[in-house]
Amino acid sequence: xxxxxxxxxxxxxxxxxxxxxxxxxxxxxxxxxxxxxxxxxxxxxxxxxxxxxxxxxxxxxxxxxxxxxxxxxxxxxxxxxxxxxxxxxxxxxxxxxxxxxxxxxxxxxxxxxxxxxxxxxxxxxxxxxxxxxxxxxxxxxxxxxxxxxxxxxxxxxxxxxxxxxxxxxxxxxxxxxxxxxxxxxxxxxxxxxxxxxxxxxxxxxxxxxxxxxxxxxxxxxxxxxxxxxxxxxxxxxxxxxxxxxxxxxxxxxxxxxxxxx
Amino acid sequence: xxxxxxxxxxxxxxxxxxxxxxxxxxxxxxxxxxxxxxxxxxxxxxxxxxxxxxxxxxxxxxxxxxxxxxxxxxxxxxxxxxxxxxxxxxxxxxxxxxxxxxxxxxxxxxxxxxxxxxxxxxxxxxxxxxxxxxxxxxxxxxxxxxxxxxxxxxxxxxxxxxxxxxxxxxxxxxxxxxxxxxxxxxxxxxxxxxxxxxxxxxxxxxxxxxxxxxxxxxxxxxxxxxxxxxxxxxxxxxxxxxxxxxxxxxxxxxxxxxxxxxxxxxxxxxxxxxxxxxxxxxxxxxxxxxxxxxxxxxxxxxxxxxxxxxxxxxxxxxxxxxxxxxxxxxxxxxxxxxxxxxxxxxxxxxxxx
Numbered sequence: 001x002x003x004x005x006x007x008x009x010x011x012x013x014x015x016x017x018x019x020x021x022x023x024x025x026x027x028x029x030x031x032x033x034x035x036x037x038x039x040x041x042x043x044x045x046x047x048x049x050x051x052x053x054x055x056x057x058x059x060x061x062x063x064x065x066x067x068x069x070x071x072x073x074x075x076x077x078x079x080x081x082x083x084x085x086x087x088x089x090x091x092x093x094x095x096x097x098x099x100x101x102x103x104x105x106x107x108x109x110x111x112x113x114x115x116x117x118x119x120x121x122x123x124x125x126x127x128x129x130x131x132x133x134x135x136x137x138x139x140x141x142x143x144x145x146x147x148x149x150x151x152x153x154x155x156x157x158x159x160x161x162x163x164x165x166x167x168x169x170x171x172x173x174x175x176x177x178x179x180x181x182x183x184x185x186x187x188x189x190x191x192x193x194x195x196x197x198x199x200x201x202x203x204x205x206x207x208x209x210x211x212x213x214x215x216x217x218x219x220x221x222x223x224x225x226x227x228x229x230x231x232x233x234x235x236x237x238x239x240x241x242x243x244x245x246x247x248x249x250x251x252x253x254x255x256x257x258x259x260x261x
Numbered sequence: 262x263x264x265x266x267x268x269x270x271x272x273x274x275x276x277x278x279x280x281x282x283x284x285x286x287x288x289x290x291x292x293x294x295x296x297x298x299x300x301x302x303x304x305x306x307x308x309x310x311x312x313x314x315x316x317x318x319x320x321x322x323x324x325x326x327x328x329x330x331x332x333x334x335x336x337x338x339x340x341x342x343x344x345x346x347x348x349x350x351x352x353x354x355x356x357x358x359x360x361x362x363x364x365x366x367x368x369x370x371x372x373x374x375x376x377x378x379x380x381x382x383x384x385x386x387x388x389x390x391x392x393x394x395x396x397x398x399x400x401x402x403x404x405x406x407x408x409x410x411x412x413x414x415x416x417x418x419x420x421x422x423x424x425x426x427x428x429x430x431x432x433x434x435x436x437x438x439x440x441x442x443x444x445x446x447x448x449x450x451x452x453x454x455x456x457x458x459x460x461x462x463x464x465x466x467x468x469x470x471x472x473x474x475x476x477x478x479x480x481x482x483x484x485x486x487x488x489x490x491x492x493x494x495x496x497x498x499x500x501x502x503x504x505x506x507x508x509x510x511x512x513x514x515x516x517x518x519x520x521x522x523x524x525x526x527x528x529x530x531x532x533x534x535x536x537x538x539x540x541x542x543x544x545x546x547x548x549x550x551x552x553x554x555x556x557x558x559x560x561x562x563x564x565x566x567x568x569x570x571x572x573x574x575x576x577x578x579x580x581x582x583x584x585x586x587x588x589x590x591x592x593x594x595x596x597x598x599x600x601x602x603x604x605x606x607x608x609x610x611x612x613x614x
Contacts, residue, residue, distance in 0.1 A: 055483070081485035093483070095476035106473050109466055110485040117466040123269045125466060168484065 006069030007032045008204040009085070009172050014053055014063035023049045025228040026063065031172070036198050036205040038219035038236075040212075046228040047208045048090055051176055054206075055087040056080040067172070081110070086170025090177050090208070092157045096150035100141055100160055103149050105132035107167035132167060139163040140189060155186040162193060173197060173205045179214065187214075194218060212240075266457055268464035272544055277609040281544060284311075284551050288449055292442045293434050302513075303558045305445055307551050308452040309510045314534040314546035315459050316502030321532075322541030323463050324495045325475035327383055329528055330374065330390035333397045334367045334500040336522035338507020340401065340408060341366070343517030346416035347409075353419055360508050364501055371500035375493035398523045413518020422447070422512070448509045455505055460543050462498060471495055475541070537597045539604025548605050556593065560586045 007030035014027045024046045031037055039047050052058040054065055056077035064073045072080055081087070095103050108131045109115055109122075123129075136142050139159040144152065149160060162178060175194065179187045191214065197203050198218070209215050215222065215236065222239040224232040232239045239245055264271075272278040284307075287294070291304035313335055320326040341363020342356060349355035370393075378389045401408045408414065420426055426440035436442065462468055473481040474488050482488050511517045521527075530553060538549025561583045571577040601608040 057479075057483070076482070076487070078482050078485050078487045081483060087483055089483075093477065093480050095473055095480060097476055098472065102469070106469060106481075107484050109469065114466045115470045115486055115491070118462055119465060121265075121269050121461070121464055122466045122469050123464070128466075164484070 006066070008068060009054065009206075010066045010069075011050075011054065012064045012066070014050070014065065015061050016049060016053055016058060017061045022228050024053060024225075027225070027228075027230045028063075029223060029230060029233065031204050031206060033171075033204050034198070034202040035220045036194070036207060036218055037221045037223055038207045038209055038215040039223050039225060040209065040215060041225035044227075045225040047225055048176055049228075050225065051087070051174055051206070051208065055085050055174055081168065081170070084171030085174065086165050086168040086172065087174045088161045088165040088176060088178060090180065092154070092161055094149040094157060094160060094164070097148055099146055099148055100152065101129070101132055101136060101145040103160060104135050104163050104167050105129055107164045108132050108135070111168055135163045135167045138166060139193065155182045158182055159186070159190065162190060166193075166197075171204060173203055175205065176208045177210065178207070179209070179211065191218065216240075268457075268461040270460060270464045270543070274609040277544060277548075277606060280609075281547055284547055285453075288453075291449075292445060293436055296436060298441075299558075301441065301445055303554060305448050305513045306510075306558075307554045308449045309506050309513065310531075310534065310550040310554055311547050312452040312455050312459075312509070313503055313506040314531055314538070314550040315456050315543055316499045316506065317531045318535045318538075318540060318543055318546045319459055319463060319471075319495060319502070320499040321535055322539075322543075322545070323468065323475060324471040324492060325383070326379070326492060326496060326499075327387040328390045328496070328499075329387060329525075330394040330397075331499070331503050331531060332523055332525070332528045333394040334371065334503035335507040335510070335527070336397070336401065336517075336519075337367045337370075338363050338504035338509075339511040339517040339522040340414075340507075341504070342508050342511040343409075343414040343416055344407060346418065347414045351417040351419055356419070356512075363504050363508065367500045367504040368497050371497045372493060375496035376489075379489055379492045379496065394523075394525075394528070398519060398525075401523055402519055409518065411519060413516060413521070415516050418444070418512065418515055444513060448513050451505065451509055455502060456543075456547075459502055463543055467491070467494075472541075533594060537594065537601070537604060539601075539606030539608075542604065542606040542610075545604045545606040552605075556590055560590060564589065 009031040011027055011029050014024060015022065016024045027050060039050065041047050049058065053060050056075060060073060064071055066072065067080070067083055067085060072083060095106065105128055108128045112128060114125060114128065133142065133145065136145055139162055141156060141159055141163060144156065149157065152160060158178060158181070165173060165175070178190050178194070182190065194205065194207070195218065198205055207218065219236050221234065222232070222236050223230060224239060224245050232242055232245045272281055288304055288308055292301055295301070295304065317331050320328055320331070341359045345355045345359020345362070349358070374390065374393055378386050402410050417423070420440070422440045422444045424439055424441045428438045428440070428443060463471070470481065470486050470491050473484070473486065474491060478488050507522055510522065514521060534549035534553045535546055537552065538545025538547065564581050564586055565583045568578045568581040568583065571581060603611070
């Protein structure tokens with residue numbers, strides 16, 4: 001079977017240097033379908049930079065990224081998205097003055113490849129609007145469809161960010177701290193969604209997350225980055241228990257965990 | 262039918278709809294309602310500048326591209342007709358060839374400028390367009406064997422468009438239907454049709470991507486839109502529409518020169534029309550251009566009346582002297598921008614209940 005020959009996503013010795021600083025240092029890692037991998041590490045460990053290298057916002061100094069066994073290192077972010085690398089951002093990254101529905105509809109339209117259509121009315125592409133409403137419904141934002149993204153609360157903006165990612169229907173979901181800054185009662189909605197994506201759609205999910213309880217409940221596997229290097233990789237209990245992680249990360253992470261709980 | 266013509270983008274305010282209808286009816290009936298060479302000339306200029314401002318709004322208001330080369334494309338249209346008519350004679354064939362050459366030339370320049378420089382930050386793009394426009398202006402004035410230099414080109418049009426040609430022997434509704442009236446309707450019809458095409462483009466799926474790029478280019482790229490391609494296409498479309506406006510203007514004036522098409526003053530005028538009317542609305546271009554051209558044409562007369570009426574009052578007649586019209590035009594714009602930061606259309610739409 002072709003699907004098992006190659007992992008969905010793979011990085012080979014992926015490295016990026018900013019001047020003398022090596023932000024991501026020779027990270028090789030493979031991600032298989034149907035698994036949720038949590039990427040953890042202290043602030044400045046290179047997690048978001050690693051994400052940017054995979055989704056194409058940054059160009060690697062050396063190393064390769066492969067999607068379904070195919071080298072995508074030379075492609076830009078737009079081309080990677082169209083091949084199935086979907087990304088939600090850590091800092092909310094929306095179209096502020098467009099409506100909530102339009103934010104999602106633009107993602108649906110991008111996937112449908114309808115953007116090159118110059119002479120039809122966007123309002124007459126009813127199927128795109130209906131699909132967008134469907135994704136909004138999934139994150140429980142349907143009643144806010146007509147307000148602008150800028151007018152949403154921070155938690156709702158995070159949910160909209162997830163809806164946009166769902167609308168791209170990617171093969172690889174990359175979530176960068178999806179629950180950051182959310183109020184306690186909003187967090188379960190997003191976690192349930194992630195759980196849902198994982199169970200029903202056999203998708204590959206990469207999750208950067210600080211909250212260890214979230215990581216424990218969702219992750220099939222944990223990858224630990226420290227100063228740009230991959231220092232641990234394995235099943236959650238194993239990784240959390242390993243001395244190197246206790247020392248390098250969880251010593252500091254324990255305080256954070258207590259605060260988040 | 263109307264919904265489809267307006268691309269499902271209704272004015273969205275009764276007052277705005279009424280103003281737009283007034284402009285449309287006024288322009289459509291101009292030869293009959295406002296007889297006289299001068300008012301017909303004003304009406305034709307309104308039609309041309311509505312199209313020119315709308316094409317600039319596509320770039321500035323919808324895509325967030327700040328270009329100072331828009332008059333260059335306007336000028337390419339004017340010189341396309343001018344040079345063709347002056348060197349190959351006044352037949353329809355030479356006009357068509359000149360128009361096609363101008364459109365091809367504009368598209369090529371817009372494509373090259375766009376592809377080479379739309380990757381850089383907005384301010385650098387604006388500087389590059391400024392440099393290219395200045396270069397083109399110098400080129401047009403230096404190559405006088407072709408362009409007539411600073412004097413420009415006077416040329417003849419096919420005889421059916423000349424003022425001496427009577428289309429109908431007897432006057433209709435008190436007006437001679439001569440070639441001038443036909444020219445006017447040619448200009449008006451083309452401008453209206455092209456405006457509706459631009460309105461359709463900004464309301465197409467493509468147009469929505471332009472809005473997305475204006476709002477957050479980084480995000481648009483991450484959704485899978487190759488923003489450089491979209492921006493380059495928008496740049497070319499804006500340039501082509503401006504070239505069409507230039508073609509129509511040259512047809513109307515039967516003259517092309519640096520002052521009427523390439524000058525930097527016109528660039529500022531277009532910018533003001535779009536900003537005063539309301540960026541990113543298309544309808545703003547209609548109101549902005551109409552108000553601007555009317556003010557430019559009739560403010561002097563209005564001031565003359567006011568100056569005469571206040572005769573005897575100290576200071577006022579001097580302030581309202583017709584020669585001060587530019588001052589009052591400036592005041593008008595400062596007031597507009599101050600009170601309508603989102604333009605006239607933005608203001609009217611905000612009143613909607």
